[in-house]
Amino acid sequence: MDPQAVPEDEHQINLVIAHDQGHLWNVRDVKLAWTKYRIVGYLVGALPRHPHQSTMMGLPLKLLPEEVTLLLEKGFAKPITYQEMAELPSSNILDTFKDLREKCYHEQIVAAVQQRKQEIETFVDTILEGKAKKIEKRKKANSAVVEKEKNELTRENVIREEMRKIQKLPEHYQVIEIFTENPFIDNLRPVAADWTFPTSKMDKLRYAVFKDVWEHDQYLTAGVKFGGDFLVYPGDPHLFHATFIIKCVEDMECVNNNDLVSWSRIATATKKTLVLATLDQYGKVSYQSFKFIEDEFS
Numbered sequence: 001m002d003p004q005a006v007p008e009d010e011h012q013i014n015l016v017i018a019h020d021q022g023h024l025w026n027v028r029d030v031k032l033a034w035t036k037y038r039i040v041g042y043l044v045g046a047l048p049r050h051p052h053q054s055t056m057m058g059l060p061l062k063l064l065p066e067e068v069t070l071l072l073e074k075g076f077a078k079p080i081t082y083q084e085m086a087e088l089p090s091s092n093i094l095d096t097f098k099d100l101r102e103k104c105y106h107e108q109i110v111a112a113v114q115q116r117k118q119e120i121e122t123f124v125d126t127i128l129e130g131k132a133k134k135i136e137k138r139k140k141a142n143s144a145v146v147e148k149e150k151n152e153l154t155r156e157n158v159i160r161e162e163m164r165k166i167q168k169l170p171e172h173y174q175v176i177e178i179f180t181e182n183p184f185i186d187n188l189r190p191v192a193a194d195w196t197f198p199t200s201k202m203d204k205l206r207y208a209v210f211k212d213v214w215e216h217d218q219y220l221t222a223g224v225k226f227g228g229d230f231l232v233y234p235g236d237p238h239l240f241h242a243t244f245i246i247k248c249v250e251d252m253e254c255v256n257n258n259d260l261v262s263w264s265r266i267a268t269a270t271k272k273t274l275v276l277a278t279l280d281q282y283g284k285v286s287y288q289s290f291k292f293i294e295d296e297f298s
Helices: 027-035 065-073 091-122 124-137 143-152 155-164 201-214 257-269
Strands: 013-018 021-024 042-045 058-063 077-082 190-192 219-222 230-233 244-248 273-279 285-290
Touching: 013 027, 013 065, 021 027, 021 065, 027 058, 058 065, 065 077, 065 201, 091 124, 091 155, 124 143, 124 155, 201 219, 201 230, 201 244, 201 273, 201 285, 244 257, 257 273, 257 285
Parallel strands: 013 077, 244 273
Antiparallel strands: 013 021, 021 058, 042 058, 077 190, 219 230, 230 244, 273 285
């Protein structure tokens, strides 16, 4: 499939495939995934002003393999990659990048001066008051000089004096612009991307469960932090808590009782319901729910 041959659709997502993983780099695509297709993913990019933390992340949005497969199967997205992703940047691209970085730095110098000027104009009366007090303290030493200084102490002179103190923004203090999408995207060569998930028996089970729950108008995210495969939400996960922890098992009869107790206790402790999901003899998804009650589970 040639992505360039696919008609542009305002409701179709550009899904970038690289190293067997799917990412959304465009804000429009992320919004579409969240609001129209109930695909949540998780942000993995660093924020330029907060690079040394992991509680708030930015683009790109990384998708679960099940999310990628569902988007492609439903025709909600087109899988693309770019030839340039496997190549070193050309000299023209490097020169353009350096020019943009230099332009950005000079724009920040101007912005820093303007911001400092606004601060000075905001606090000029306080600065005037402080300078006047210092002049009064020197009045006995040389009254003539002091009187001259008082006459020259005006708002305009104070602003000019403070503006002369402003130093050029050091280059290592500049804010580095991180693009949410390749700024040269229109010049790249898109090619068809292969997507092979699911392949193994467990992959197929996980996808069958994910698809079945999704088709019942639920939201799903990864459930690994609660020991499951998926978390199920009644609404947007940004607004609701999960109500179910789904654990995919190939054979319900082979589930270890100790594991079942552990999974149930975790679910109950986090105010969720444990659900074991498997495929029945007809290949349809089957569910069993469990809840830990004191020393028993049902």
